[in-house]
Amino acid sequence: MQLAFKEKILEDQHANFFMTIFWTALMDFTPVRTQFPTLTQTFNGYPLCYLDTAATSHKPQRVLNAMTQFYLKNNANVHRAAHQLSSQATRQYEAVRDQVMDFIGAQHREEVIFTHGTTEAINMVAHGLTQYIDSGELILVDSLAHHANIVPWQVLAKQTGAIIKPIPLTKEGRLDLLAYDALLKQKPTIVALSHVSNALGILNPIETLVAKAKAVNAITLVDGAQAVAHMNINVQQIDCDFYAFSGHKMYGPTGVGILYGRLEILDSLNPLITGGEMIKSVTFEKTVYNTLPNRLEAGTPPIAEVIGLGEAIAFLNDIPAIEKIYHEKELLQYLQDQLKAIEGIILYGAHPDNIGAVAFNLHNEHHQDVGVLLDQQAIAIRCGHHCAMPLMQTLNIKGCCRASIGIYTNKQDIDCFMTALNNVITLLH
């Protein structure tokens, strides 16, 4: 509601002038940035300029505090509430499930499974569906996908004889919708998509893609790792069967992630990991699994990390949606514009609606050289294949540089980065 309203305002030419003033003020964004202690460091005398949020985000103090407080006060194992401490820990842990449910607009709390990250979440789905897949069945995989959304399907295909086909890209780096329609005519069983490309920052028209897949009765999984910190997610609106994301890319701790699954299909998954917590009864002859969500959360979960994730969600919820979205939108546009102005730079799939990241190379220069020389100036970016080798092959490159932003990034970071990049160019010439 708030979003639709804002978009309407932005279309209004008169309002644009005031918005510009507003954004300029926002781009400095001091109150949010000061909550991130890691960002105040210097390296080699240069202030840290962190443009690698797509790899992992920094954590606000309140997330660190929440985790410390858990260990100081409530530390106990969950779901074994024989004593008050455990009861407290369980309450706190389960409250985060409700928070996540609200955060992504899930219908039931049982649809939210705590995992160790996106990779594990996708593995859980691929493994969990294996018994239902027959030889020759088709799995479509987004060509923009991270390896985490490719390899589990390959394993599934190898075990079942299913066939994987990539959904091709247009030369602009977007998914080729015509080719996608043609592939859907072959009635795939599973369609694995990314919400936002980790390597290029390209935003997929996810609702359209899922609707088309559902029209041919395909099971849909969306890798939301690069989307969740940057935009509002509503899994019911996306209407996917599964949605996976990580805590550490959304200002939460490492070691925790979420698998959302539509209740009926989630309940049908064969557990990837078995053991404690997910069990109702065990004899040496027969084991009966617990119900959701515990059925898919074997072993002691990352309790403190879940608490930290809850605090990260509270942190994100405290930032008005308008700031969250337009601060980054404005900054990314600024970054793209600054880069485009450099002679001899190659940008990959840089569109105005991209989210969080921009990928580039300097003509005839190795991305690693650029990365090392930027690092000397305390600019943290990622250089490499970004765990998306098939995408690099499609682009016909070995790798590239990726600068990515977060809620704490400010205009000064981008300016620092551009100065440093110009220094690199001077050095390389």
Add this chain to the structure above:
Amino acid sequence: MDQDLFLQIPLDSKQIIELFTQATNWQERYRQLMLLGKQLPRLPQEQRTPQAQVQGCESDAWLYHCQYNRQHYYLGDSDARIVKGLIVLLLAAFNGKNTDEINAFDHDDYFEHLGLSGQLSPSRTNGLHALIKVIKYYANAQIKS
């Protein structure tokens, strides 16, 4: 392979350290490093083989070895400029040395002197560690020449 290629880096580690001591900031150090890299003869395409490739580098790097009597000689190349420079530093330190000298060489100290110790961390993807490992492996392998 043309064996003369193995002798094309005339510098030794002392001369390299001297060059780097003159550099007063990171820009000069890395400029020097890349200039050194340019001295390295480019390996022809047919020698950029998977067999010669050093695993563990983000860029592609290839390393060849030969032995005259007890002395080891290396030749390498990379598609990244800084790694090429790092290869020259390694060749200057190791070329013409025998196995004992290669094993005894304190590369941590060497890179510390060059002001490049930041490049040495095993977590770096420049492959310096991998290159040193391969150099030492060759030096210790029983190779008949």
